[in-house]
Amino acid sequence: MRNKKVTEYFLISLIRLVTYIVVAIVGYIIIDIFIKGLPTLSWEFISGFPRRSGAEGGILPAIVGTICLVTGAISVALPLGMTSAIYLTEYAKQGRFKEIIGLAISTLAGVPSIVFGLFGLGLFVLFFGFGASILSGSLTLAFMILPTIIVSSEEALRAVPVTLREGSLALGASKWQTIARNVLPYALPGMFTGSILGIGRAAGETAPILLTVAAFYLPKLPRSIFDQVMALPYHLYVLATQHPEAEKVLPMQYGTALVLLLLVILFNLSAIILRNRFRKKIQW
Amino acid sequence: MVRTNVKMEMRAVNFYYGNTQALFDVSIAIPEKRVTALIGPSGCGKSTFLRMFNRMNDIIDGTNHTGEVMIDGESIYQNNNSSAELRKKVGMVFQKSNPFPKSIFENVAYGPKIHGIKERTQLQEIVENSLKAAALWEEVKDRLNKNATNLSGGQQQRLCIARALAVEPDILLMDEPASALDPKSTTRIENLISELQKNYTIVIVTHNMQQAARVSNYTAFFYEGHLVEFDKTNKIFTTPIKQQTEDYITGRFG
Ligand SMILES: Nc1ncnc2c1ncn2[C@@H]1O[C@H](COP(=O)(O)OP(=O)(O)OP(=O)(O)O)[C@@H](O)[C@H]1O
Ligand SMILES: [Mg+2]
Numbered sequence: 001m002r003n004k005k006v007t008e009y010f011l012i013s014l015i016r017l018v019t020y021i022v023v024a025i026v027g028y029i030i031i032d033i034f035i036k037g038l039p040t041l042s043w044e045f046i047s048g049f050p051r052r053s054g055a056e057g058g059i060l061p062a063i064v065g066t067i068c069l070v071t072g073a074i075s076v077a078l079p080l081g082m083t084s085a086i087y088l089t090e091y092a093k094q095g096r097f098k099e100i101i102g103l104a105i106s107t108l109a110g111v112p113s114i115v116f117g118l119f120g121l122g123l124f125v126l127f128f129g130f131g132a133s134i135l136s137g138s139l140t141l142a143f144m145i146l147p148t149i150i151v152s153s154e155e156a157l158r159a160v161p162v163t164l165r166e167g168s169l170a171l172g173a174s175k176w177q178t179i180a181r182n183v184l185p186y187a188l189p190g191m192f193t194g195s196i197l198g199i200g201r202a203a204g205e206t207a208p209i210l211l212t213v214a215a216f217y218l219p220k221l222p223r224s225i226f227d228q229v230m231a232l233p234y235h236l237y238v239l240a241t242q243h244p245e246a247e248k249v250l251p252m253q254y255g256t257a258l259v260l261l262l263l264v265i266l267f268n269l270s271a272i273i274l275r276n277r278f279r280k281k282i283q284w
Numbered sequence: 285m286v287r288t289n290v291k292m293e294m295r296a297v298n299f300y301y302g303n304t305q306a307l308f309d310v311s312i313a314i315p316e317k318r319v320t321a322l323i324g325p326s327g328c329g330k331s332t333f334l335r336m337f338n339r340m341n342d343i344i345d346g347t348n349h350t351g352e353v354m355i356d357g358e359s360i361y362q363n364n365n366s367s368a369e370l371r372k373k374v375g376m377v378f379q380k381s382n383p384f385p386k387s388i389f390e391n392v393a394y395g396p397k398i399h400g401i402k403e404r405t406q407l408q409e410i411v412e413n414s415l416k417a418a419a420l421w422e423e424v425k426d427r428l429n430k431n432a433t434n435l436s437g438g439q440q441q442r443l444c445i446a447r448a449l450a451v452e453p454d455i456l457l458m459d460e461p462a463s464a465l466d467p468k469s470t471t472r473i474e475n476l477i478s479e480l481q482k483n484y485t486i487v488i489v490t491h492n493m494q495q496a497a498r499v500s501n502y503t504a505f506f507y508e509g510h511l512v513e514f515d516k517t518n519k520i521f522t523t524p525i526k527q528q529t530e531d532y533i534t535g536r537f538g
Pocket of ligand 2: 330331332459
């Protein structure tokens, strides 16, 4: 008995320790970036254009670029993902076909992002001739976050109790009426939450945009979806590894990292707030 | 036996969930504007039987049946697109009350809206009448815009009845509508059923023998997917023909 208790205590302590370590690492990264990035953060930095290949000035084009890419990606991936999820949960019959689709989606989720970059280069940039552009980059990112959106949308749909579907059908509603009026409204918050998490990921990835849109140095704002843009993660990469004065631009790197981090935190925070607000409203 | 019109009918129906058969050669003729109770041990096929009449079994993958199911003398499984029309005529109340997470008003107005009624005053009238018919109006008339999921269990179940009545069905299928309720709410539902019987053909599943005896005119006893006996309720409860029926109602098994 005694021994068992000791072992248990030991194990719990170990698990707790590991958890603390994880939290500590995340905390360290965030604090480090905040401390080193905060001095650089200024209105000029956020709203200004870069000068001397990014060694001076601001990062507005990169911020705008990332927002464009994320907006583009989400406006393609959201309708596609939601529609697929509706089809898969509500219409597709259980069986081989559905299994294969499920397998394809989880495979897609596991594909390294650089492969998405190559895929985007081959398909959108070259084959469709969109060139290196916001369009190509957004589409590439859209496909990268598609699995996340499909899976979280499926979960949100499945969370709506069958009894609500039955209740609606029993009143003479068609299947589509039932989905539109008595399933989707309750699943939407969950769907959006998953999507916003996807946005966070799209905002931070470098590899998929490397080959499809990102400009090394382009100190102006895009005028159409066929323009190239700078993007925060790529700008950071360039400053850190490609810049002739990498040491000197260290503050700029941290400033960029901080802006990117804040952007992603903002997205995730809004996802959580949205989810909590709707959770309170809907209950069954 | 007083002659009444046959409202719902089954002829030699077999029903299968995939490879498991749940109904065996069931034939029955259910009279109009009467309450018919379905009794029998758990898993004997009462819900399956009930759900044949509004084609709710169709929504389960891999089910199929043989034989004929008729309402008003018409076979209901012939046209594949008519299940929505059918369900407008055949309302259903589920065992576990399932109010939609919407306002009380929207719950009752859901069916009429689906069937194309848009005008607000007309909807208000339907909602009021349905809630009155379900004996819920007095309790909720001041809070029609409140979420229905905040109602008590008994109120929720009456709301579901009101919701079913709002589409003006001929038939009301009730699958153990009072099984999750306290005695007081149960009594209210039972009184309501007696009241509704004037205008509707009601088929009700119940595990409660006294309830079956109290509310129904006819009783069907099911056992392992077979319809063992179907007759007037007082006949079933006083002089059943089959030994199995007698054993069940006297509590010797099930
Ligand atoms: N969706 C389903 N898939 C497979 N088998 C099912 C399904 N629903 C019911 N069955 C089976 O069909 C038989 C009849 O079930 P049914 O639900 O009609 O019984 P019941 O008389 O309503 O029981 P209860 O009194 O417990 O509600 C049972 O053996 C059950 O296991
Ligand atoms: Mg049942």
